Amino acid sequence: MSAPTVHLPPEAHPLDPARWRALAVLLLALFMVLLDTSIVTNGLATLQRDLGASSAQVQFVLTGYAVGYGVLLITGGRLGDLYGRRRLFLLGLAAFTLTSALCGLAWSPLTLIAFRVLQGLAAALLFPQVASFIQVLFPGPERARAFGLQGTIIGLGIIAGPLLGGLLIDANLFGSLWRPIFLVNVPIGLLALLWAARVLPESKSEQARGLDVPGVALLSLALVLLIYPVIEGRDQGWPIWLLTMLALSVVTLGVFVAYQRRLMARGKTPLVQLGMFSDRSFAVGALIAFVFQSSVLSYFVAMSLFFQAGLGYGPTQAALLLISYQFAIVVASLLSARLSARLGRSILLLGTALLMVGLMGILLTLNATVLNYQGYELIPALIVSGLGFGFVIGPLQTVILSRINPANAGSASGVLATVQQVGSALGVAIIGVLLFSHLGTSADTVGAKLQPGLTQTLRATKLPASAVEGITAGFTACVHDRFNQADLNVVPVSCQPSGAALPANLVKPVGTALTAAAIEVRREAFLSALLFTLRFQLAAYALCFGLVFLLPGNARVMVRPVTAQKELTR
Known part of the structure; x- marks a missing residue:
């Protein structure tokens, strides 16, 4: 009352x-x-x-x-x-x-x-x-x-x-x-x-x-079907089932509107x-x-x-x-x-x-x-x-x-x-x-742009040419894998230490060069x-x-x- x-x-x-x-x-x-x-x-x-x-x-x-x-x-x-x-x-x-x-x-x-x-x-x-x-x-x-x-x-x-x-x-x-x-x-x-x-x-x-309990249920369902895939879609890679949820949200919203009009036509409160x-x-x-x-x-x-x-x-x-x-x-x-x-x-x-x-x-x-x-x-x-x-x-x-x-x-x-x-x-x-x-496209571009400079820096350390080539190739692969994945906090395999031994006197300069290049890629990308x-x-x-x-x-x-x-x- x-x-x-x-x-x-x-x-x-x-x-x-x-x-x-x-x-x-x-x-x-x-x-x-x-x-x-x-x-x-x-x-x-x-x-x-x-x-x-x-x-x-x-x-x-x-x-x-x-x-x-x-x-x-x-x-x-x-x-x-x-x-x-x-x-x-x-x-x-x-x-x-x-x-x-x-x-x-x-x-x-x-x-x-x-x-x-x-x-x-x-x-x-x-x-x-x-x-x-x-x-x-x-x-x-x-x-x-x-x-x-x-x-x-x-x-x-x-x-x-x-x-x-x-x-x-x-x-x-x-x-x-x-x-x-x-x-x-x-x-x-x-x-x-x-x-x-x-x-x-x-x-x-x-x-x-x-x-209007049926109206509450229909609208809640429509919003869940819309909001959930919208928020989760990118991380999930937009699978078919999430796209289907989006389509169903539109259908459910249409049913909700039709139902609200029906209630109004019958003199009830939607x-x-x-x-x-x-x-x-x-x-x-x-x-x-x-x-x-x-x-x-x-x-x-x-x-x-x-x-x-x-x-x-x-x-x-x-x-x-x-x-x-x-x-x-x-x-x-x-x-x-x-x-x-x-x-x-x-x-x-x-x-x-x-x-x-x-x-x-x-x-x-x-x-x-x-x-x-x-x-x-x-x-x-x-x-x-x-x-x-x-x-x-x-x-x-x-x-x-x-x-x-x-x-x-x-x-x-x-x-x-x-x-x-x-x-x-x-x-x-x-x-x-x-x-x-x-971000992924930008990182690839920046990584390619920095590769000649990185190569020059590594060569200045007197590393063998084969080692320099391997390190720069690995750096490019790491950049691509790191910035083209859903979770940037995950360290891809290509970015993990390879186990290849470097001369003790070159570990620090090589590491410094790679770290500087990685920071530059992240900032520019x-x-x-x-x-x-x-x-x-x-x-x-x-x-x-x-x-x-x-x-x-x-x-x-x-x-x-x-x-x-x-x-x-x-």
């Missing part, structure tokens, strides 16, 4: 500052969830060594969370509409805190994978409630400001994860190695849970009339109100969010690989190189609400234009500095990119959800979050295919691959820029204060 509609209690009145306290705890929980999507990346190598995990199991530590998170997002939003957003938020937050503790205490690779799946499911319960609460707690002008703050937290969560992960792992508190990257969520989660229980009002949709897509702001905005999100996480994956695998930087050092991006996001997100009220959709044009300019600056800088890159050279371009990101992420949420009936806020937020999650997974998969396919893949991000931002023109002219937040108030009950 639906909760009765009542007037807002004093602490939830639109003019009362309690709604900002509620937003603070919502954003704290949001930060914790977003932090967990990126913090793990810096701990994978340490985790693999400590638990004795295989490369495939380490991949599942990441993908298990992503799959669990992606499949339940829309359902999580729908459950909030139906049973109460406060209730679902508290349940998701408690479950996320518990599963974070279990991840930190995991005793084997399989238990960690299982707990990560559960952690993703918990995140999917609480994440959609954040946007839903913003939608019903804040009137139009304030809603833009609230979504701007949400954009700030999204940016901080994306950037702070690798940095915090690197610091915690390097600190090795009490010999705990990788475990603090999960256990850090426990005190934050408990604080947020106690705080949320005090300040969050209950909120639900009075029009919700039951959960999981997703397909009518939302008839609103141009939501439909075009969701497409922009999909394309935009496909370029965000994949950008950091590519940059992290370049800094760590290519240049040999440590996790903390690599994360610090992007700190200027983080500060720019904070500044832009705080300014975005005020600017979006004046500029309307034009702020999205400004943001995507700055992203393109910043990314072109990164491409030009890396080309100019070539292999003498020190880190500070990218700061101006990163600041421009960060400003662009901040001017997009908050206002875009406002534009997408501005004309959605608050009764459907949970469903709309869940759909939007799912679109973004799928976009991230596809973006990372595309970047993986582009970067690693180009990763630089070439990065420059190649960053063009994907540039194309994505250009597409977003063009799509903004399809939004309703000068789109701004539409205010529905009375309807929003009726959504809040005690």
